Amino acid sequence: MTRLEVEFPALPGSIDGYKGASDWFIDSNIQLAMAASRILVKESGKRVHILVPDGGEYNRSYKMFKGALDLADGVSMGHLKENSKGVFSGFNIFGSVPDTDAETLSLAARKADVFIVVNASTIELLDLERYIEETVGERPLVLWNLELDTLRADLGLLGFPPKELQFRFLSQFTPVFYIRQRDYSKSVAVSPFIINYSGCIFREYPGPWQVMLRQDNGQYACIAEDERRYNLGEAKEEMMAAMGLDTEEEGSALQFLRRGYKRSTWWEDAVDLEQTDQWRR
Template identity: 25%
Template sequence: MDNTEAFACFVPSARWGRSGIVRSRTCVVRCSGDLIPQSHAEVLSGIEKSIKVAMSDGMKLLEVQFPPTATAAASAALNETMDANRRHTRELIRGFTMEYSGRLSVAFPDKGEAVLAQRSWRVDEGEDRFYISTIEAAPRDPNAELFFVLNPGFNVDEYINLENFDDEKRTVVVINGELDRIRGGYYPRIFYPKLHKVAERSLRKFVPIYFFKSYPNRGTLLRSYPGPWRLFYTSGQGEITCLIESEERPSYQEMERILRKAADDERLSSYDDEM
């Protein structure tokens, strides 16, 4: 299903509520698949499935984005975010260590984070070995065929070094790298010319195969490959409705407009009920 039906529901169609206010209706789309994941266990299970399907389809440069903590991203401390990403990544790679014994590498932004993982991670009984390195050093490992690159972007050089993984032979999974910052122009070209050149050559190739992110106006964008992109709205009472299902990712402007409309309709409906 494309998003034509969903967008059609936001074309103004005048009618009078009991309050006498003219308004249009919000459309609820019947989305395929599950609703918003309710736990990190659900998220990690979805990520593992999406990665494996994408790899079977021959995809090499993969992006995974999800909330690492229960705390809003804007208020989560950096160390809290990194600790959570480290824990989630350890759980995630358990689904790959057997098949990629001795050929799996986890790359951290810096040596300090890599050392923390080396000290805290233990190889489970029956689990095969894997490597821990840094984003700068890991691409030189001739044995690695599958890389999990954790949380790049605190330093712009970490984004630039991602290009060293792009050899069209090995699979790279970037976890919570906030690559939307690059797509959305967060880094002005005039100040970051090298980053923009790398983005045009390599970073643009990364495909968001699992994307789970909340936006203003209580919106949530979710994509789990090979499924479509879905936009959800959560009401003040906690009711979740699906507003878009599309093979193409909706733009931020489209989502903002639709979520604002859904929030306005909820407020008007509440006002009507009070009258």
């Protein structure tokens, strides 16, 4: 396998990805990617090249983690534009230049056996696709906590890459470790009138996709599993069924109002347009 996705909550508590403290989220992702890289080097001897979006982000991150990188044999850091030939390559909008020259970054990329991409936005997915074509080739590349489901939602909007990027590119990535947590509530006719519940979609390759329900003790219990990926609507239905909350009659108006007209996203529905279904497996 050469195209992999890893997705899990990088920070606990109230930090919810970029909607919380974005710098904490960004730095936490890099720290965790470096920890995983050191394990890969130790266990397999493979060299790992960690990629941030651009020269500006590289400059900041390299300064922050230079000490850890110097101590991590076989782990290097670069960015998705390190091989760009444009007039502004190597510079960012604040005018700073990365500490490491382009030739050094290019050499580290050529020596790498595995690439880990962190903190890329929707716009930078095109840079990622180009980097894979020009530099990575058939070597393994891991998308690390990119929140792809959030990025996919922007595709096709004004100023963002087209939806076709999902069909030709993002669909190639197999989720090898995936946790997506969600909180829900439902009103009922008797006390306590509002029932709050939460759970997650979980997958650890090569195991099946699982719907997990959060118990009163904070632990998660598997309530359903399938070989194919669940969408959020399906996962919610499984949670409600496990709790006995799917009380509306099948096909009734109340059930329609609860479920709504649309239970899945455009990228989940467009099966016929995908070049591969790896992202669903």
